[in-house]
Amino acid sequence: MGGGVLVDVVVLAPAVLASRRETTTMGKNERRRLAASATPWGGIGDDKLEPAQRMVAESHRSIYAFRHEKFEGDADFFNGYARDACPRCGSQDIAKRGFDSRGVQRYFSSGCRHGFTPQTGTIFEDRKLPLPAWTDYLLQVFSYDSFASMAREARRSDTTRPYWNAKLFSVLEGIQDDAVLSGRVWVDETYWPVSAKEAVRRPDGKLPRGLSVNQMCIGVGVDGDGRSIYIHEGFGKTSKAKTRLAFGGRIERGSELVHDMEGAHDAIVSDLGLKRERHNSKLLKGMPDDQNPLAPVNRMCFLLKRFLGSHSGFKRSNIQGYLDVFYVIANPPGNEMEKAALVLDRAMRCPKTLRFREFYNVKPHVSR
Ligand SMILES: [Zn+2]
Known part of the structure; x- marks a missing residue:
């Protein structure tokens, strides 16, 4: 094999592997980039490779195939979702009509006289x-x-x-x-700036100060069972109307609200008949987490911001999309x-x- 050094490791999670897929070989002071599917032993038959090289080559090829080629499980997956109505016209007058070339069930709709499969729509x-x-x-x-x-x-x-x-x-x-928090429920608002490109400026070209229209307001709610929600309330400071929209349908009546001095929360306290426990967050600053009564919601706000920070510069129209992703990450199943x-x-x-x-x-x- 001469002096070619393989700079790759295969016994890693697929996610890690993918990032290393652009394997390079170093030889004769040159760096050569391989095609994603290739191994450094392209011209050599598998039977002539060392056992360790063969292991690496086979693993690499199987992962590549897994990522890029047709997967026989596709048809089973799609066929697992039998349809009882046409996705185009809604007609329930449908009939099965064999399978497509990949083995996916075909249907025919008498309503719109078109074929479809479980993938349609x-x-x-x-x-x-x-x-x-x-x-x-x-x-x-x-x-x-x-x-x-x-x-x-x-x-x-x-x-x-x-x-x-x-x-x-x-x-x-x-x-x-459909998320509903219950029992002891912590709520708070956290703010995230819109990207510099989308920021609204004052007539003098400067950015407005404070909780301006350039701050996305995110309502965060957490309960004692480890459930949590993340709702984009709008831009700038929260209000009673925004608080109602974010939390009104997502907290069970009669729950016990733990929150800061934000007056807008009064709306849901009266609407939902909540018991309340208020804390002045300014007085809690610097208190260790195990003594801070607002720690559960503070912690989720912190993790959310870390998440948003890792996706810098997204369009503000996508904020709820990112919040929904974080909701799935933060909630069961684990x-x-x-x-x-x-x-x-x-x-x-x-x-x-x-x-x-x-x-x-x-x-x-x-x-x-
Ligand atoms: Zn139809």
Whole structure:
């Protein structure tokens, strides 16, 4: 094998592996970049490799195949969601009509006289990447430690990442509508600046001070059972109306509210008949967490900000999307595989198509 040194490790989680996929070999003072699917032993038969080299090559190829090639489980997954109505016209007058080339169940709708499959009307209708790759993306999104690195490394092409995020946001839209906090409930507001590009300036060109229109107000609620919610209330300071919209439907009547001196909270206290425990957060500054009565909500605000900070410069129109992702991360189930399964299931049960063209506003070709 001469002096070529392999600078890669294979016994790592797929997420880590992916970031190392751009393996380089060093030899003759040159750095050579390999194609994603290649190994440094391209021309050599597997039988001539050392056992360790063969192990690395085989693992690398199997992971590459897993990420990029058709996956036989696709059809089983889609067929697991039998349809009882047409996703286009809503007609229940439908009949099964065999299978497509990949083994996915086909249906025919007598309502609109069109065929469809369980994929129709879901984010998977226009498939740019195989299902396992999207699943792998979800696993990365929901494993807490990897966000920051994930946001920094543009590991997939620049156009793919925002598109996949947009798909995820559309699947998660409304996921916090059913959340209900109960028992002892902590609430607070936290603020996050809009990106410099989107900031509104005063006539003299300077940024307004304080809790201006350039601050996104986020309502955060936590309860004693480890549930928490994250709702974009709008821009600038909170108000009674904003507090009602954020928390009104998401706290059980008669719960016990633990909060700071924010007067806007009075709205939900009276609406929902809450018992209340108020604290002056200024007097609690510097108090250790185990003595600070507002610690549960402070902690989630801190973690949320760390999360938002790892995705710098996002468009303000996407804030609720990021909050929904954080909601999934912060709430049960705890394991990222269970979270990914929950989101895949939601994608099939709450169909929302997001086509590549619509996302990028590309004019369709006139052919067809
Ligand atoms: Zn139809």
